[in-house]
Amino acid sequence: MQLYVDSANLADIRAAAALGCISGVTTNPSLLAKEDPSLDVKALLLDIHRTVGGHTSVEVVSTDSDGMLREADEILQWFPEATIKIPFIPAGLTAVRKLADQGIPTNVTLLFTANQALIAANAGATYVSVFLGRLDDISTDGVQAVRDTAEIWDTHGMESLIIAASIRNPLHLLECARAGAHIATVPYKVLLQSMKHPLTDAGLEAFLNDYKAMVAKKGS
Numbered sequence: 001m002q003l004y005v006d007s008a009n010l011a012d013i014r015a016a017a018a019l020g021c022i023s024g025v026t027t028n029p030s031l032l033a034k035e036d037p038s039l040d041v042k043a044l045l046l047d048i049h050r051t052v053g054g055h056t057s058v059e060v061v062s063t064d065s066d067g068m069l070r071e072a073d074e075i076l077q078w079f080p081e082a083t084i085k086i087p088f089i090p091a092g093l094t095a096v097r098k099l100a101d102q103g104i105p106t107n108v109t110l111l112f113t114a115n116q117a118l119i120a121a122n123a124g125a126t127y128v129s130v131f132l133g134r135l136d137d138i139s140t141d142g143v144q145a146v147r148d149t150a151e152i153w154d155t156h157g158m159e160s161l162i163i164a165a166s167i168r169n170p171l172h173l174l175e176c177a178r179a180g181a182h183i184a185t186v187p188y189k190v191l192l193q194s195m196k197h198p199l200t201d202a203g204l205e206a207f208l209n210d211y212k213a214m215v216a217k218k219g220s
């Protein structure tokens with residue numbers, strides 16, 4: 001399972017990219033809106049793409065398919081490797097089919113059930129983003145939606161890649177990997193939390209102290 005960063009914050013994306021374990025980045029309008037309003041969106045997205053070098057999902061904000069396709073054209077002029085992120089609405093599916101027919105990668109977002117993911121995949125989505133955290137927020141098992149999707153994908157040999165999105169904590173990450181998601185898109189904070197283990201810290205401290213003691217002993 002690959003890891004993407006779910007962020008539009010350049011500092012976080014740079015820090016995550018420096019870890020060497022990130023294959024892409026997903027953005028959305030809300031994540032962009034959290035950043036400095038003086039930043040030019042196009043310039044920011046180009047910086048983000050240059051920083052990570054791999055998958056970069058950029059979301060459209062139109063709600064009609066012609067508008068979505070116009071936005072997709074514009075984004076692809078910024079950088080042709082972009083993946084066009086499209087909301088799961090009927091107009092979105094029309095746009096996904098048209099983009100898929102031209103070989104342009106799409107990421108269908110705001111999926112909350114395996115049925116939605118199945119429909120998006122049949123419209124030609126390259127990626128299907130299943131949101132866990134927002135399901136948990138309404139007392140519904142978010143991981144189950146990813147598990148159901150992965151099971152259907154296995155049964156029918158579906159080709160779209162399943163992105164586990166709306167990941168809020170390390171347990172979500174673990175459960176998505178167990179459920180069979182192909183990719184997890186993770187906020188930088190959750191990536192750091194998932195790296196942390198007290199035995200790693202204690203083990204390193206002991207290694208360094210032991211080595212220092214050995215050097216001191218040799219020197220005396």
Ligand code: G3P
Pocket residue numbers: 006026027028131133134165166167168185
């Ligand atoms: O990128 C979409 C998704 O990951 C958003 O997460 O935490 O706003 O539900 P969240």
